[in-house]
Amino acid sequence: MPKVKAAIYWCSSCGGCDESIVDLGERILAIRELVDFVFWPCAMDPKTSDVEALADGELAVSLINGAIRTSEQEEMAKLLRRKSQLVVAFGSCACSGGIPALANLKSRKAIFDRAYLDSPTNVNPEGTVPVPHSLTADGYPMELPVFYDTVYELGDVIEVDYLLPGCPPNGDMVATALTAILEGNLPPKGSILLPDIALCQSCARNETKPDQLTIQEFKRLIHVQADPVQCFLNQGILCMGPATRDGCGTPCIQGNMPCTGCLGPVGSQDQGARMVSALGGIGEAVREEDVATLLDGIPDPAGTFYRYSMSSSFLGSHRKDVKP
Amino acid sequence: MARFEPNIVAFVCNWCSYGGADSAGGLKLSYPANVRLVRVMCSGRVDPEHVVKAFREGADGVMVMGCHPGDCHYRNGNHKALRRFRLFERMITQFGIDKRRFELEWVAAGEGKRFQDVTTSMTERVRELGPLEITGNVVEETTHA
Numbered sequence: 001m002p003k004v005k006a007a008i009y010w011c012s013s014c015g016g017c018d019e020s021i022v023d024l025g026e027r028i029l030a031i032r033e034l035v036d037f038v039f040w041p042c043a044m045d046p047k048t049s050d051v052e053a054l055a056d057g058e059l060a061v062s063l064i065n066g067a068i069r070t071s072e073q074e075e076m077a078k079l080l081r082r083k084s085q086l087v088v089a090f091g092s093c094a095c096s097g098g099i100p101a102l103a104n105l106k107s108r109k110a111i112f113d114r115a116y117l118d119s120p121t122n123v124n125p126e127g128t129v130p131v132p133h134s135l136t137a138d139g140y141p142m143e144l145p146v147f148y149d150t151v152y153e154l155g156d157v158i159e160v161d162y163l164l165p166g167c168p169p170n171g172d173m174v175a176t177a178l179t180a181i182l183e184g185n186l187p188p189k190g191s192i193l194l195p196d197i198a199l200c201q202s203c204a205r206n207e208t209k210p211d212q213l214t215i216q217e218f219k220r221l222i223h224v225q226a227d228p229v230q231c232f233l234n235q236g237i238l239c240m241g242p243a244t245r246d247g248c249g250t251p252c253i254q255g256n257m258p259c260t261g262c263l264g265p266v267g268s269q270d271q272g273a274r275m276v277s278a279l280g281g282i283g284e285a286v287r288e289e290d291v292a293t294l295l296d297g298i299p300d301p302a303g304t305f306y307r308y309s310m311s312s313s314f315l316g317s318h319r320k321d322v323k324p
Numbered sequence: 325m326a327r328f329e330p331n332i333v334a335f336v337c338n339w340c341s342y343g344g345a346d347s348a349g350g351l352k353l354s355y356p357a358n359v360r361l362v363r364v365m366c367s368g369r370v371d372p373e374h375v376v377k378a379f380r381e382g383a384d385g386v387m388v389m390g391c392h393p394g395d396c397h398y399r400n401g402n403h404k405a406l407r408r409f410r411l412f413e414r415m416i417t418q419f420g421i422d423k424r425r426f427e428l429e430w431v432a433a434g435e436g437k438r439f440q441d442v443t444t445s446m447t448e449r450v451r452e453l454g455p456l457e458i459t460g461n462v463v464e465e466t467t468h469a
């Protein structure tokens with residue numbers, strides 16, 4: 001059987017998603033029997049022109065990780081879309097914005113001011129900030145990608161066939177998804193390649209969770225020694241399990257760390273609103289003062305509840321019903 | 325220039341606040357036509373997701389109204405609503421949304437006058453704040469903590 005061609009690309013991401021593919025270890029050898037990676041900037045030294053030279057649809061699949069913040073990322077996503085039969089949004093940033101999209105809680109101006117002007121380690125007396133078109137010191141035109149106001153998820157700029165969230169998706173998730181893709185054993189287009197239930201349902205600690213949780217206060221992990229068996233919420237430690245998709249095998253919980261929500265929301269729900277709902281349903285406080293004290297234990301609700309899903313949130317993403 | 329007419333969505337619980345709206349009607353106390361009621365069984369049934377959806381789809385302000393604390397027909401639905409929406413208010417502020425665009429109120433079935441008052445003051449307040457624009461990013465950092 002001739003090998004199929006595939007590409008792996010990164011946009012606004014940390015490199016962890018590429019790393020998780022490398023982490024497949026020897027399993028990648030079996031995949032290499034079937035797939036020729038013709039474009040993978042993290043691991044090889046290809047050029048954009050290599051992709052441009054391909055026929056439309058010549059790539060069987062492109063795995064694109066990272067969110068979209070710049071015009072260059074959008075262009076590359078569109079190019080790969082044209083050249084690929086299937087596009088997979090790989091990892092939480094591509095699926096729903098991920099960590100980079102937390103920046104949607106700040107204005108573009110505030111980000112530039114901080115990064116280029118106010119940061120104490122900057123020396124920038126002329127107040128130079130990047131602009132798309134400028135001249136170099138010796139007078140040559142220089143082009144930089146446009147830095148958008150909003151961090152988009154991949155599906156906001158191109159059609160995405162499948163989504164594999166995770167920060168990053170772990171080896172088993174990647175192997176299962178790649179096998180399904182190579183065997184053509186796939187759910188309807190647009191699906192997320194993971195179960196559509198909440199993480200709590202497969203968490204071993206769920207049994208220790210009482211029917212009615214009565215939390216007095218939220219504790220920060222650095223201040224307590226977490227019990228290794230009890231449900232984190234029952235210990236007053238924030239755990240995103242109730243508002244997060246299942247499918248990772250709960251590695252964090254097994255490492256005695258609460259879930260931070262990396263697989264994003266279940267269904268098409270708004271992860272933060274779901275978490276507010278879940279947390280409001282528990283707890284004992286009924287008087288305004290007590291509620292205020294309880295909530296002081298969650299100093300950054302938006303950043304905590306949408307840590308990985310800002311670009312698919314209802315308030316922190318662009319209006320998907322209105323064209324940008 | 326024509327006066328800005330805000331869209332206000334009000335989730336009202338069946339047992340108290342909807343009754344409050346009804347008794348406002350009975351007493352011929354008018355309330356602003358800007359306020360569109362959504363009757364739900366209990367304020368504890370209102371998911372914050374319903375509220376973000378309302379904002380997303382064009383509401384300039386959203387109210388959730390339920391029975392006074394202690395009077396919820398499902399015992400503690402309004403207590404849940406209190407914890408949920410106090411947290412919710414803190415969260416929307418981070419999105420640059422003025423929290424005065426959201427209001428949690430307790431209105432009993434007999435409180436027609438109170439229903440009129442809270443819906444009127446909400447409408448006036450949101451009228452002053454102007455239309456809500458959701459851009460997908462925080463354009464201006466708000467200071468309404």
Ligand code: SF4
Nearest residue numbers: 200203231232239241
């Ligand atoms: S809240 Fe966290 S620890 Fe508790 S059952 Fe859910 S995933 Fe497990």
Ligand code: SF4
Nearest residue numbers: 248252259260262263
């Ligand atoms: S437990 Fe939560 S944070 Fe950890 S891998 Fe699973 S979904 Fe991600």
Ligand code: FES
Nearest residue numbers: 337366390391396
């Ligand atoms: S029934 Fe009115 S708040 Fe629960």
